[in-house]
Amino acid sequence: MNRKGLRTAWRPDWILYLFLLPGVLYFIVFKYLPMYGIIIAFQDYSPFKGVSGSDFVGLKHFIRFFEDDEFITVFRNTLLISFYKLAFGFPVPILIALMLNEVRKSWFKRTAQTLFYIPHFFSWVIFGGIVIQALSSKGMINSIITLFGGDPILFMAEKEYFRSILVISDIIKESGWASIIYLAAISGVNPSLYEAARMDGAKKRHEIFYITLPSISSTIIILFILQLGNILELGVQQVFMLYNPLVYEVGDIIDTYVYRVGLTEQKYSFATAVGLFQATVGLILIYVANGLAKRFSGGGLW
């Protein structure tokens, strides 16, 4: 469309374009205007002096973060845990969706779905408590171990287990909920494709691999790209609930570090600087992943 066309094209449908307005306003007011606050990452911000009154200090907070002894540890932990969550956690909702889709008894399907969704609605405070309880020396897992003659293992206190516990508990808690979006995508697949396949003698597994999966592949790619954008932002809750001094060196992540150093001591500027760093890395990753997706599968986010 040339420039002239763009200038006049909206006129006949201006009422329809009016519907866009609330959405655009929402993004301007709640997403773009607050970005002005990023300034405080480059200031020694004090709430009393305000954004305009605080002293400008350039990259001081970024340098402090990168030079901190803990930076290497928290950065490595964050990347590793994120990578494990992506590698092991990402496929699970797809599997759940595929399996639920093949269930024919609707009462079973509904019950299973509900059971899968429930953990999502618990906060990490509660779910973390359940995890700690289940893994304690007299908990469920250790009861099974001792039943078979083993010695109880203090899972939560062992460095080797901590990241696995994070990844597995996250999968248990969130996979069911994440499968909703895939189920929705699957339900959008044209049934005539399946009929045609069956006429050609396709088995169930053929249907899954040659119809269902290719049909939802664009959804999978988009969600994968979006997840990559959050790779440095694991959220403070889960780790904060589960970790203890014995596993600090494998469990301390950027978010818990910021919580400890930034917020409890009211270092708003420092916390903002680290947040900006996380978001920047996320943005770069989204761009790279999107470019790769477009090159190799012909579809991406934009």
Added chain:
Amino acid sequence: MKKKFSILFVFVMALTLLAACGSNNNNAPANEPAPAAPNNGANEGASGNDNGEPAVIKVFMSGGAKFPDGQDINNNPWTEMLEEENNVDLQIEYGPAAPDEFMNKLTLKFASNDIPDLFVIPGSSQGWLMQNAELGALMELDGKVDNFENLKNAVYPNAWEAAKYNGKMYAIPVLNDGNKGTSNLYIRQDWLDKLNLDVPATLDEYVNVAKAFRDQDPDGNGKNDTYGMIAYDSMLGWSHLFGAFGVIPGYWIEKDGALVQSDVQPEMKEALAFISNLYKEKLLDNEWPITKVAAFHEKVANNQAGVYEGSWAAPRNEINTSKQNDPNAQWVKIAPPKGPNGDSGVFGGAEYKTFAVISSQAQNVDAILGMLDWMALPENIDKFVFGFGELGEGFMYDMVDGKYALNFENHNLYGYRQQLMFMQPKELNTKKMESLGADFDLVGSINHSTEYVIPSQYVGAPTPAMVEHLSTLDKLRAETFTKIIVGELPVDAFDDFVEEYNSKGGEAIAAEVQEWHAGR
């Protein structure tokens, strides 16, 4: 390429909220204005005083309490009583209940120039206090408080230090309910008797008792299910083991006239070596680093532990549950065991829970201080705890065998009234403690704890180096001490820790603390 995406989310959420706080008896007297004030002024607020109009005071306080029908924070018998007694007109804004949110809202109010005259902030908000004092947003109180004897008396001299910026007072510290009391070491007398043991006085005896409690089946159920010593993830929660060596993690102690950090003293190394040995012999619950305080209390309530350190309020909580679960359970509080050098004690708490702060723009400073002064007298504060006039005896409390006993239904229904206590007298409110349940002997519990506390000798506001380094140092301590105790690091790793601690800001902090100490 085009993609068609239609995702439909349907949520049917049925939330049923059961409000189960209907009261079945009528509380009519509470809804009428209280006729308690000596001057029976008919008009609310404008009493018959000669001083003229009541002074307007804008108050911002943390909220969260529920109100009976028809009442709110500005319109209830207690606020009205407070106004009449002090000839003030309180305009109270009831803020968020959570401390963080409250402080955010307060900061926001300052930023938008909607500044309250009087507000009460959590004791943990010292940093906020200092920043605002620096900016001149707070009323400097030096000299002003001197005219108010009761108020002056109601604060421990050390507590004033916490509210000082550049040597000037900017807030009034408000004491804790339990005053200086923190925790006690509690032991099962019936278990001691059963195993023919004496109350342990030294660490060695204490270790023997713990061994017996663990191995000799003190509850007589034939199962090996009792603990020696129990602990949880906060080291202050079992401070008596450190106190026996004269140190408390994170605390400043006096040594040869100087203030030093406990964490880096040779005594701390001894304490860690000792505790690490307890861990190795499995006398100390090996799951302590991953035990939360609730699970810790459960072991007491379920009668799996016979000795532990608990709050002064424990007789009303987990110990009470323990007695309900086992009628034979007989808990007594004992002196913390003495270590090799004769030291003993438990951690001491801060001598204040909140700060009452007056903004620098407040007009009626004397009226505010006068009101706080009035509240600093026990007989006045009792009007809040026990009610007054018709809301007093027979309503808020009854006399049982000559002792006060709260009517818990009304106590809870009118729980907001205690939030209006912006100040506390220094005297421990023994009547209040008694009224919570005479059998619990909370007064004895508080006094017992106070006798053995080891307070931190640094009572000033956080120094600049603390703000900069303390979170890193606290983490380093927690990590190193935990690892030494569970044997993941040898005890000698303590020496490296001291070096690292000092180089990562510990030395800078110590210099500032020394300066503060010299200036007192």
